[in-house]
Amino acid sequence: MAEERLNRYISRAAGVSRRTADEMIRMGRVTVGGRQATDPGTLFDPGRKDVRIDGNAVVASEDEKIYVMSYKPDNVVTTMKDKEGRKTAASLVGDLSARVFPVGRLDYHTTGLLLFTNDGDLAYRLTHPKFGVEKTYLAKVMGVPTPGRLGILRRGLPIDGEMTNPAQVKFVEAREGKAWVSIRIAEGRYHQVRKMFDAIGHRVMKLRRTAIGDLELADVEPGAWRYLTGKEVRELVAYVAEKEREARGKRPVVVGEVEAAQARLAKVRRPRPERAAPAPATPVGERKGPRQPKPGWKQRSGRR
Numbered sequence: 079m080a081e082e083r084l085n086r087y088i089s090r091a092a093g094v095s096r097r098t099a100d101e102m103i104r105m106g107r108v109t110v111g112g113r114q115a116t117d118p119g120t121l122f123d124p125g126r127k128d129v130r131i132d133g134n135a136v137v138a139s140e141d142e143k144i145y146v147m148s149y150k151p152d153n154v155v156t157t158m159k160d161k162e163g164r165k166t167a168a169s170l171v172g173d174l175s176a177r178v179f180p181v182g183r184l185d186y187h188t189t190g191l192l193l194f195t196n197d198g199d200l201a202y203r204l205t206h207p208k209f210g211v212e213k214t215y216l217a218k219v220m221g222v223p224t225p226g227r228l229g230i231l232r233r234g235l236p237i238d239g240e241m242t243n244p245a246q247v248k249f250v251e252a253r254e255g256k257a258w259v260s261i262r263i264a265e266g267r268y269h270q271v272r273k274m275f276d277a278i279g280h281r282v283m284k285l286r287r288t289a290i291g292d293l294e295l296a297d298v299e300p301g302a303w304r305y306l307t308g309k310e311v312r313e314l315v316a317y318v319a320e321k322e323r324e325a326r327g328k329r330p331v332v333v334g335e336v337e338a339a340q341a342r343l344a345k346v347r348r349p350r351p352e353r354a355a356p357a358p359a360t361p362v363g364e365r366k367g368p369r370q371p372k373p374g375w376k377q378r379s380g381r382r
């Protein structure tokens with residue numbers, strides 16, 4: 079029988095993501111043929127060696143792969159269990175929850191596209207930062223950002239001392255002193271989108287993930303789920319394969335980049351003299367071009 083990587087095997091056997099399998103192995107919870115294995119890349123022959131997690135024998139079945147799109151509502155944690163008794167991701171997929179796990183995380187208050195699968199390989203490629211999978215969010219922010227401030231998000235800015243990668247940012251609409259901005263990023267740092275908008279002085283009031291790669295949140299109501307179509311799965315797999323190829327040519331670190339971006343931020347955030355300005359006749363944000371997409375909240379009836 080062929081040799082297999084231990085983390086891939088554990089991911090299937092325990093029904094967890096590849097990253098969680100890595101952690102379990104590094105923590106020393108896994109033995110192969112009676113010996114502790116702490117390297118996730120360990121190669122072994124599952125036909126010859128018995129594998130145990132916490133002393134319990136496990137066998138990875140060649141399960142049929144399941145891919146599910148759910149629409150996470152507000153006030154749900156993206157873990158399958160919660161010590162504080164909050165509503166969990168498991169509740170979103172009902173009986174299926176025994177067979178799938180959520181791909182990546184969303185904040186408790188972020189809504190939108192949350193994938194579930196039992197395909198540890200795909201989940202790993204979708205979530206590991208080295209592959210740079212793009213996620214699109216629609217943010218409702220306080221105030222109306224100027225083109226200059228949105229430009230800062232586009233170029234990249236320091237968050238927790240580390241530059242963000244350039245983002246794709248589209249001004250969608252402004253109403254009553256609030257704005258909707260679509261932002262597409264290829265990273266997934268903790269609270270990243272909220273921190274990026276905070277850094278340019280516009281607090282996020284609502285945040286919805288609308289796409290992962292080219293896969294868009296569609297045909298699913300808030301709190302509900304559906305299987306991905308065959309076409310969606312094929313396209314997602316193809317997208318991830320392309321990202322894997324791209325990952326081989328990484329962007330180098332530029333010396334002095336963080337300092338230069340900090341100076342740009344300091345300029346836009348310098349407090350203005352206290353003076354009551356007359357209300358502008360037109361919104362001060364980026365002008366709405368004729369080809370701006372209609373925002374998702376206008377298209378779907380199931381909006382929050």
Ligand code: URA
Pocket residue numbers: 183184185186188268269270271272273285
């Ligand atoms: N960025 C955030 O700030 N929160 C999320 O849930 C996802 C991305």
